Amino acid sequence: MFALTKLPDGFHDDPYPTYRALREDTPVCLQPDGSVILSRHQDLDIIYRDTTRFISDKKAVFGPKYGVDSPLFEHHTTSLVFNDPPLHSRVRKVMVGAMNPRALAQMEPGLIELVDALLDQMQAKGTVELIEDFAGAIPIEIIGNLLGIPRSEREPLREWSLAILGALEPQLTPEQEDWGNRAVREFKAFLRDIIDDRRADPRNPETDVLTRLIQDDTEGGLTEVELYQNCIFILNAGHETTTNLIGNALDLLDRHRDKRTELLVNPDLISTAVDEFLRLESPNQFGNRLTTEEVEFHGHVIPAGTDLHLCIGAANRDPRQFDFPDDMMLDRRPNKHHAFAGGPHTCVGLTLARMEGRVAVSRFLNRFPDYQITESAQRGGRIRFRGFAYLPAQV
Numbered sequence: 001m002f003a004l005t006k007l008p009d010g011f012h013d014d015p016y017p018t019y020r021a022l023r024e025d026t027p028v029c030l031q032p033d034g035s036v037i038l039s040r041h042q043d044l045d046i047i048y049r050d051t052t053r054f055i056s057d058k059k060a061v062f063g064p065k066y067g068v069d070s071p072l073f074e075h076h077t078t079s080l081v082f083n084d085p086p087l088h089s090r091v092r093k094v095m096v097g098a099m100n101p102r103a104l105a106q107m108e109p110g111l112i113e114l115v116d117a118l119l120d121q122m123q124a125k126g127t128v129e130l131i132e133d134f135a136g137a138i139p140i141e142i143i144g145n146l147l148g149i150p151r152s153e154r155e156p157l158r159e160w161s162l163a164i165l166g167a168l169e170p171q172l173t174p175e176q177e178d179w180g181n182r183a184v185r186e187f188k189a190f191l192r193d194i195i196d197d198r199r200a201d202p203r204n205p206e207t208d209v210l211t212r213l214i215q216d217d218t219e220g221g222l223t224e225v226e227l228y229q230n231c232i233f234i235l236n237a238g239h240e241t242t243t244n245l246i247g248n249a250l251d252l253l254d255r256h257r258d259k260r261t262e263l264l265v266n267p268d269l270i271s272t273a274v275d276e277f278l279r280l281e282s283p284n285q286f287g288n289r290l291t292t293e294e295v296e297f298h299g300h301v302i303p304a305g306t307d308l309h310l311c312i313g314a315a316n317r318d319p320r321q322f323d324f325p326d327d328m329m330l331d332r333r334p335n336k337h338h339a340f341a342g343g344p345h346t347c348v349g350l351t352l353a354r355m356e357g358r359v360a361v362s363r364f365l366n367r368f369p370d371y372q373i374t375e376s377a378q379r380g381g382r383i384r385f386r387g388f389a390y391l392p393a394q395v
């Protein structure tokens with residue numbers, strides 16, 4: 001029986017045979033700690049939409065995991081993604097407002113300029129590392145701009161994000177836990193000056209997310225802790241996931257040369273192609289919900305208070321939802337994948353992420369149609385977030 005705490009050999013290189021077995025043979029897979037994995041597309045659909053029986057609050061799970069006095073507990077139980085109304089709706093409204101189509105359209109020219117500058121640098125080098133030189137360098141700028149983080153101060157953000165999101169893995173070593181707690185502490189200290197400056201000197205709330213969060217005039221507004229922890233969440237959420245989208249897409253197009261050619265010949269396919277990359281290699285492979293009452297799936301009764309692991313990676317290849325689910329179809333339509341989850345917690349940054357993916361992948365391909373990833377590529381070694389730690393290539 002599959003256990004998240006005891007992965008089969010080769011899982012990180014190719015988790016899909018394991019996911020297939022889970023989805024087809026044990027769609028309700030009990031874990032040694034009493035939590036349950038669900039992996040069918042329709043089950044995830046039901047769960048994402050029903051926020052009465054399936055809640056996002058994780059205090060009951062994170063208390064024993066991190067200790068209630070720890071920085072990681074404060075962070076992960078205060079960010080909107082692990083909350084239900086009223087905090088969830090309040091923060092979400094502020095964010096959705098800042099991600100309006102006009103604000104996103106205004107970002108596109110800067111994004112193109114940034115991508116082209118990175119391509120120039122890579123062209124000069126010849127041998128590159130696609131995460132550091134490209135995939136990781138794009139979202140950090142975009143999300144840094146969204147919160148108005150000074151450019152010269154962005155460097156530690158990636159390390160902090162890896163440490164804090166990495167602490168969501170099902171099993172942690174004491175070193176990983178320490179690293180995560182330290183990252184939350186340092187991140188808060190880092191934000192202090194930025195938030196004080198923004199209070200004294202607000203920017204245009206139409207486009208500046210931080211000014212919006214500070215000025216939130218909903219009854220009571222955000223507390224200090226809510227403000228800091230949600231800034232941290234936004235910086236992290238928009239960062240590692242998008243890096244993984246771009247890295248995974250370039251890896252897929254390296255392994256499927258016929259698809260690379262198809263995309264070069266038909267560049268208009270890029271929008272549907274990005275969704276196909278997201279479906280096949282979802283940057284976020286697992287989500288969680290907690291049951292508030294007894295529920296039943298496929299004849300199995302799941303008690304109230306059960307932690308559910310929603311396996312997005314398996315659901316996105318469910319043959320009940322997708323024809324030829326393991327094949328890459330660049331023009332796949334419809335493509336109702338769960339890479340951005342679903343229901344009231346659907347990713348707020350999905351339009352921005354798709355835009356980054358489109359611009360990055362299409363311009364990269366145009367510039368380097370014959371790029372080759374070299375043998376020593378290394379996956380990130382995480383269950384929840386799927387991407388590369390190291391992706392060397394010849395361009």
Ligand code: HEM
Pocket residue numbers: 056080081082088092095143234237238239241242245282283284287288338339340341342344345346347348349350352353354
């Ligand atoms: C390819 C890139 C991305 C992927 C795959 C992704 C995936 C997801 C997923 C699966 C969730 C839902 C988690 C859950 O409730 O279980 C989520 C939530 C969220 N994402 Fe993204 N994300 C991406 C990029 C971004 C970007 C660029 C931003 C911000 C600018 C962002 C901001 C958020 C926020 C704020 C939430 C919380 C929404 C809520 O709880 O209502 N994400 N994302």
